[in-house]
Amino acid sequence: MRINGTLINYYFHCKRQCYLHGNRLNLEDNSENVKIGKAIHKEKETKGKNHEIAIENIKIDKLTEEYLTEIKKSDADVEACKWQLIFYLKVLKDKGINRKGKLEFIEKKKGNNKVLYFELNDELLRELNYYINKIENLIKSDEIPKSLNKPKCKKCAYYEYCYI
Ligand code: SF4
Structure with a gap:
């Protein structure tokens, strides 16, 4: 599978999740969390604030001049x-x-939104290439990473696959 944003995200969240997704075991549609994420996007779309843009294998939430x-x-x-x-x-x-880059966190329940800013530089690009390489090797590997056994597993789309 070609490296995409979801795989990068999963690599940091859980190596096993990255491996499973990279090997096309796709259970995301059953996940409550994924449904909430989609609902946020839908609501923004309805308000006319969100224009999801697809470029190659990535989907961008919002793109402005800056x-x-x-x-x-x-x-x-x-x-x-x-x-x-x-x-x-x-x-x-x-x-x-x-x-x-702008990262917006919209925590509906807590009502506290947070915004982080990033600027691409040579060091970040080097680090990113290093992680892309690690992810490619992880997905190709014959060994599936162990389950994490952490509280975050309860919110994961692969929970049933890992524990039941
Ligand atoms: S349930 Fe836990 S161990 Fe399994 S893929 Fe999800 S985060 Fe990783």
Whole structure:
């Protein structure tokens, strides 16, 4: 499977999740969390604020003259969201489109929204290439990473696959 933003996100969230998704075991549609994420996007679409843009194998939430914006429903895994955004910035850069990155967390229940900003540089690009390489090797591997046994597993689309 070609590396995409979801795989990058999963690599930081859980290596097993990355492996399963990379090997096309796709259970996301059953996940409550994924449904909530989709609902947020839908609501923004209805209000006319969101224009999801697809470029190659990535889907961008919002693109303005200055920023590429990625919208998330929780800031529980900032590192995973950050690298997904950096990956998108790189895909755009490769197409000659240079943008800064904006990460918006919309926590409906807590009502506290948070915004983080990123700018692509050589160091981030080097690190990203390193992770892409790791992910490619992980997906090709014959060994499936062990289950994490962490509270976040309860919200994961693969929970039943891993524990039941
Ligand atoms: S349930 Fe836990 S161990 Fe299994 S894929 Fe999800 S996060 Fe990883």
